[in-house]
Amino acid sequence: xxxxxxxxxxxxxxxxxxxxxxxxxxxxxxxxxxxxxxxxxxxxxxxxxxxxxxxxxxxxxxxxxxxxxxxxxxxxxxxxxxxxxxxxxxxxxxxxxxxxxxxxxxxxxxxxxxxxxxxxxxxxxxxxxxxxxxxxxxxxxxxxxxxxxxxxxxxxxxxxxxxxxxxxxxxxxxxxxxxxxxxxxxxxxxx
Ligand SMILES: [Zn+2]
Numbered sequence: 001x002x003x004x005x006x007x008x009x010x011x012x013x014x015x016x017x018x019x020x021x022x023x024x025x026x027x028x029x030x031x032x033x034x035x036x037x038x039x040x041x042x043x044x045x046x047x048x049x050x051x052x053x054x055x056x057x058x059x060x061x062x063x064x065x066x067x068x069x070x071x072x073x074x075x076x077x078x079x080x081x082x083x084x085x086x087x088x089x090x091x092x093x094x095x096x097x098x099x100x101x102x103x104x105x106x107x108x109x110x111x112x113x114x115x116x117x118x119x120x121x122x123x124x125x126x127x128x129x130x131x132x133x134x135x136x137x138x139x140x141x142x143x144x145x146x147x148x149x150x151x152x153x154x155x156x157x158x159x160x161x162x163x164x165x166x167x168x169x170x171x172x173x174x175x176x177x178x179x180x181x182x183x184x185x186x187x188x189x190x191x
Pocket of ligand 1: 150152
């Protein structure tokens with residue numbers, strides 16, 4: 001899985017170099033990050049940077065801030081680890097439904113994936129690599145049943161590293177500027 005993910009990322013970066021000289025700076029930047037194992041993947045398979053929408057500042061019910069972006073995709077689309085890291089917590093909450101909290105390698109940021117239809121075969125404590133399938137898009141929690149999407153948040157962890165105490169940062173500019181798209185042609189077994 002690791003090698004396959006890495007080669008897919010590398011070929012994506014390579015084609016970006018070929019397609020556009022303007023993009024080459026960003027592609028080289030992405031490649032350098034890959035080499036330092038700080039790759040960044042759009043966390044829903046097959047979604048391009050251009051398809052992302054910045055919904056970070058949209059209000060939610062009760063005046064809550066969104067503090068995340070929603071990535072729409074058909075139910076069952078693979079959800080991918082955005083970065084290398086560790087599955088810190090699998091948690092079910094009323095608003096988020098089935099959720100994953102992934103710490104990055106340094107424990108600086110926590111990556112939060114919510115409304116999952118189901119988990120992939122992962123357990124708390126597992127090391128994952130960017131691009132690994134960790135779950136599937138769904139509508140658990142307070143997501144509308146007819147609008148499957150991944151609710152994706154990035155939070156800076158406090159020094160004490162509690163997974164639920166991060167301070168949100170907007171993941172949109174980061175994903176939009178340099179995240180790579182991974183295609184997943186695997187057929188998704190429906191429950
Ligand atoms: Zn959301």
